[in-house]
Amino acid sequence: xxxxTPESDSLESGEGELVARARGDxxxxxxxxxxxFYPMIYSYCYRACLDRAGAQDIAQETxxxxxxxxxxxxxxxxxxxWLYRIxxxxxxxxxxDRVRQGKIAxxxxxxxxxxxxxxxxxxxxxxxxxxALPEDLRLAMVLVYYEGMNHADAARVxxxxxxxxxxxxxxxxxxxxxxxxxxxxLS
Amino acid sequence: xxxxxxxxxxxRLPVPPPDxxxxxxxxxxxxxxxxxxxxxxxxxxxxxxxxxxxxxWSAFSRAEAIGVACLAxxxxxxxxxxxxxxxxxxxxxRLLAEMEALFPGQLDGVISSGSSVHLALAPxxxxxxxxxxxxxxxxxxxxxxxxxxxxxSGRKVCVNLGGRERCLEPLVTGxxxxxxxxxxxxWSTAHPVxxxxxxxxxxTL
Numbered sequence: 221x222x223x224x225t226p227e228s229d230s231l232e233s234g235e236g237e238l239v240a241r242a243r244g245d246x247x248x249x250x251x252x253x254x255x256x257f258y259p260m261i262y263s264y265c266y267r268a269c270l271d272r273a274g275a276q277d278i279a280q281e282t283x284x285x286x287x288x289x290x291x292x293x294x295x296x297x298x299x300x301x302w303l304y305r306i307x308x309x310x311x312x313x314x315x316x317d318r319v320r321q322g323k324i325a326x327x328x329x330x331x332x333x334x335x336x337x338x339x340x341x342x343x344x345x346x347x348x349x350x351x352a353l354p355e356d357l358r359l360a361m362v363l364v365y366y367e368g369m370n371h372a373d374a375a376r377v378x379x380x381x382x383x384x385x386x387x388x389x390x391x392x393x394x395x396x397x398x399x400x401x402x403x404x405x406l407s
Numbered sequence: 408x409x410x411x412x413x414x415x416x417x418x419r420l421p422v423p424p425p426d427x428x429x430x431x432x433x434x435x436x437x438x439x440x441x442x443x444x445x446x447x448x449x450x451x452x453x454x455x456x457x458x459x460x461x462x463x464w465s466a467f468s469r470a471e472a473i474g475v476a477c478l479a480x481x482x483x484x485x486x487x488x489x490x491x492x493x494x495x496x497x498x499x500x501r502l503l504a505e506m507e508a509l510f511p512g513q514l515d516g517v518i519s520s521g522s523s524v525h526l527a528l529a530p531x532x533x534x535x536x537x538x539x540x541x542x543x544x545x546x547x548x549x550x551x552x553x554x555x556x557x558x559x560s561g562r563k564v565c566v567n568l569g570g571r572e573r574c575l576e577p578l579v580t581g582x583x584x585x586x587x588x589x590x591x592x593x594w595s596t597a598h599p600v601x602x603x604x605x606x607x608x609x610x611t612l
Contacts (some may be wrong), residue, residue, distance in 0.1 A: 242441070250441045254434050262430075263422045272423050279425070280433035287441035288588065289578060292561035309563075313590045346420040365417055379529075397408040400416050 235299050243290055250290075254283055257300065261307050267362040268311040270351050278314050282307040304367070304377040308359060315355055349399040353392055360388035361396070500612045503542050503557045516558030518566050527564045541579045542612040545587065547605035554605070557612070560585075568603040575602075577609065585609035 238256075241249035261282055266275035285306050286293075293302050350358055356378075363374040364385070371389070375382040408416075506526060507514050515527040540559040547554040547568055558564050560579040565572050575589040587594040587602070587609060594600050594607050601607075 247438065247441060251434070251438065254437055258425075258430060258433065262425045266422045267420070272425070273429075276425050276429040276433065280429070280436060283433055283437035284440045285588070287437045288444050289561070289576070290441070290444060291580075292578060316590070343420060346417060350417075350420070365414060393410065393413060396417070397413055400413070401408050 236295065239290075239293060239299050240295060243293075243295075250287065253299070257303055258283070260300070261303055264304065264362065264367060265307055265311055267350070267366050268308070268359055269314060270347055274314055274318075278307060278310045281310040281314075285310065301373065301376060304363070305379070308377055308379075311359070312355065345400060349396050352399060353395060357388050357392035357395070360385050361392040364389050499544050499557055500542065503612065506557075514559075515562045516556050516564035518554065518556050518564065520552075520554040520567070527558070529562070543577055543579060543585050543609060544612055545575075545577055545585070545607065545609040547602060547607055549603075549605040552605075560611075568605055571603065573603055579611055583611055585611060 235253075235256075238249045238253050242253055258279060262275055262279040265278040265282070266272065269275055269278060282303060286303060289306075293299065350361070353361065359378060360374060363369045363377055364371065367374075369377070371385045372382050375385045378385065502517060503514075506517055510526070510528055513529050515529050518525045518527060540561055542557065542559055545556040545558070547556075547566070549569070554566055554568060556564055556566055556577075558577055560577055563574055563576045565574040567573075573589055575587045578586050578588060580586060584596055587607065589602065592600055592602055594602060594609070596609075599607065
C-alpha cells in the first residue's frame with residue numbers, strides 16, 4: 221500500500237509556487253497544475269464511481285470547480301487534498317444524479333480494459349464488491365487503501381471525523397472480505 | 408481473508424486510462440473556467456488601460472469627479488440608513504459574529520426559515536486553523552416562503568428548499584459580488600437563475 225499522504229506526496233514539490241502563479245492569472249501555471257494532478261484525480265474518481273465515462277466527467281467537473289474557486293484555496297495548505305475534496309463532492313453529486321436517473325444499480329461493463337468482465341473474473345469480482353459498498357464506505361476505502369492516505373487526511377477530504385473514517389474503513393473491509401471470500405469460494 | 412490478502416485482491420482492480428479526447432476536453436473547459444475567473448478578478452483589480460469604465464472615469468475633470476464622489480457618499484449614507492431602518496444589515500452581521508464567537512472556526516452558516524433558526528456547523532476537526540472569511544447573506548424567496556442563510560465565502564452550507572436539501576457554496580468574487588455554486592447550478596447577479604424555484608438574492612455583509 222502506498223503510504224504517501226496529501227501533505228507529503230512528492231508530486232507536491234513546487235505546487236505552492238504553481239498555485240500562487242495560477243492565482244496571479246498565470247494560465248501556464250494552471251495548465252501545469254492540470255497536467256500534474258489530472259491523472260491522480262481521474263484515478264481517484266474512477267475508483268470512487270467505477271465507471272470510466274463517469275470518472276472522466278467527475279474529473280472534468282473537479283478541475284472546472286477548482287479553476288472557479290482558486291481564490292478560496294488557502295495558500296500553504298495542500299492543493300492535492302483540496303482537489304480530492306472537490307472531487308469527492310463531485311463524485312457524490314454524480315452518484316446522486318445517477319440514482320435519480322435510476323442508473324446506479326448497473327455495474328459498469330465498459331470500464332475494464334481488455335474486454336468484458338466475464339473474461340477477467342478477478343476484475344469483475346473486485347468491481348462488483350466495491351460497487352456493492354455504500355458510497356461513504358467506498359470513498360473511505362478508496363482514500364485509505366488506493367490513495368494511501370492516513371485516516372486523519374481522509375477525514376479532511378471527506379469532511380467527517382477521523383473516527384468516522386476508521387469506522388467506515390473497518391465496516392468496508394469486513395464487507396469486502398465477506399463478498400470476495402464468497403466469490404472465491406464459488407469460483 | 409486477512410487484510411493483506413484483501414489489499415492484494417483490491418490491487419487487481421486496474422484503472423482504465425482516460426480517453427485522450429476527454430482529457431483534452433476537460434483541460435479546455437477548465438481553462439475556460441480559469442480564464443473567466445481570471446478576467447473577473449482582473450476587472451476587479453481594474454487595469455485602467457483595459458477597463459472602459461476606468462477610461463471614462465479618467466476623462467472626468469477634477470470638479471466633476473468630486474461631484475460624483477459626493478453623490479456616491481450621499482447615496483451610501485442614505486442606503487445605510489435605509490438598510491438600518493429595515494433592520495437587515497446590522498443585525499445580520501451581529502448575529503453572525505455572535506454565533507462565530509460561540510463556535511469559532513466551526514460555523515458554516517446560520518439558516519433561518521420562518522420562525523426556525525438552524526446552525527450549520529463543520530465537524531470538530533476543522534475547528535482550529537479555519538480563518539474567518541468574508542461574511543455574506545443569501546436569501547431564497549418563493550412566494551411567501553423565505554429562507555435566509557448567513558454564512559461565509561467558501562464554506563458550503565445545505566438548506567432545505569421546497570422539501571429537498573440543496574447544498575451550495577457561496578463565493579465572493581474579486582469584485583465583491585457573491586456567486587453561488589450548487590450541485591446543478593451556478594447563480595450570480597449576472598445569471599440570476601431560480602434555485603429550486605426560489606428567487607435568490609445575495610450580498611456581502
